[in-house]
Amino acid sequence: MKVRLKDIAARTGLSIAAVSRALSDKSDISPETKDMVRRIAGEMGYIPNINARNMKSGRSGTVGMLTSHLVNALTAERTSYLIRKLQMRNIKLLISEFADNSIEWLLQNRVDAIIAGSMFIPEMVQQLKDISKRCLGNDFPIITFGTVHIPGTDAVKLDYIESGYKLATHLYDSGCRSLLVTCGGVMSRREDGIRQAALERGLPMPELILDKEPTLASEYHAVKEYLANAKTLPDGIIIHNNHSAMGVLTALREHGIRIPQDMRAAILEDAGIGQYFTPPLTTCGFDHFLLTDQLWKILEYRLDHPGARGADIIKSIPPVLKIRESSASDGK
Amino acid sequence: MKVRLKDIAARTGLSIAAVSRALSDKSDISPETKDMVRRIAGEMGYIPNINARNMKSGRSGTVGMLTSHLVNALTAERTSYLIRKLQMRNIKLLISEFADNSIEWLLQNRVDAIIAGSMFIPEMVQQLKDISKRCLGNDFPIITFGTVHIPGTDAVKLDYIESGYKLATHLYDSGCRSLLVTCGGVMSRREDGIRQAALERGLPMPELILDKEPTLASEYHAVKEYLANAKTLPDGIIIHNNHSAMGVLTALREHGIRIPQDMRAAILEDAGIGQYFTPPLTTCGFDHFLLTDQLWKILEYRLDHPGARGADIIKSIPPVLKIRESSASDGK
DNA sequence: CTGAAAGCGCTTACAG
């Protein structure tokens, strides 16, 4: 933990510069000294200090990620995938759970790029706009994913309005007339799409269950409470994510509601687990492998081409509707 | 992105040192210059460079975490919790998915401490032993959680043998005579506890389903395949984690197996979702809030008390058995 | 209260 180039230099009788070169592999240096230095360095247990190395280059070898809920399975999966990709290139990921000062924090740590999802948080969008403006001339890569695109940043566009619209349309076409929507802790653009589908048909606006603290247990209780007070029940439910689906379905079941006979159900997200529910659940969401892959490609390109900003890179991922038993159309 | 202390110094006519002090809040400096410097720094859009700051102190303000599967819900939750705690103290988390060189990588990045779980991976344990030995005199904090304790490191002990034993004992006492155990991609100490419970009763050793690639889908298929080839069925099943439970249960259901009538079932982990299955699933696992909290306390202590190594800190979390309908004892 | 200087560990033109 303590051995420095200086120590190796002293031990070998070489200069610090020579040792540095012997170890770095990219300058010419005589094979003999190179081997010798490497051997001694190994013996001494030398571990290069990457932070010191970065000091010179001005880059930190770190990518910042703004997120709002790592706990979510999809977020975790995405993060895990990114970490592996980054790690293969010796790049670090600095995760910042969104707060007032999180972007500032990332900047203070001199991240080489920022990735951000959760663009439904207005403060986050605003902060990203601010730094995008501030850093524009500077060629600082910001890559977002979501429905909102900020000029000056790259994006993987996920049309949440479309995904809500698509799923609601399917449910209405299957016979639903009144929809209930669980929204988790926060409204997102997906509700807009659902509303639009209702509007087009002259059907009543969907009812929303908005939950303060969107954990599995609290969503379960929110739905329980809704059911206890409801005079008439909707004939369809859209569950906002995979994680809460178990809680919501349990609440429905305990209320004696059968799916799809009494109520059709679907998840407005796709973590690949819809088919493992009973009955299998219809899902409408974005392929997260595709998403993460696009994200990574843009990121890699930007890291490898600093100073060549050019136009914003924008990729789109379409929402995919997977129809399963839970939204069977004949009420069988 | 470009403003340095030097620039502020030039602009204010002060020395770099004075500017540094005005901004750092801990040295005495006249109120007027302090205010002035801060105002100017703000106007210039100064963002301190934390990495440069750390250069001097020798600490990186980063904690390394070795993990093997961030995708797992519990790992993600733990990580999220830790990140929030660390972020409040402006400490970074460097996550390293375990690989040959991951510890070396953390060390190169001069992490101030290492946290590691997944102690069922022999190579990881070996590597941790090596660096623990190498860094011992150096007061480098290593905090692990799991069943194995490495001398010279702190630990939150999770007795996996005990958790397996406890759950198997419960199932046997409920009437099971032959157990099937899904192990995910890797054997862990939990199987030892299950075997021990069988041994004590003179019952046959549990059958194990070991899966190469433990995803939800592959566990589903692994169980399907097992069921297709089994001559006689076990009367109890232990599922190794929450994530795979949905797949395993679906496979059982498709095979016409009713729980608990035909087969009792339980999860050897507790992510707080057991009660949301149909029927509610018995679980035996460790309280992850407690675990993470203990982890954080040890970590915080170590970071705040460098150079005061003393004895290893060891905390224990007991496995908790939560009995639910899926293991009802009278076969009703 | 403020400045000049040394230093954190490394890299990299620039000379030789």
Added chain:
DNA sequence: CTGAAAGCGCTTACAG
């Protein structure tokens, strides 16, 4: 092929 020197951006004794 190798060394002396400057520098990355900041902090911190040490003088004044």
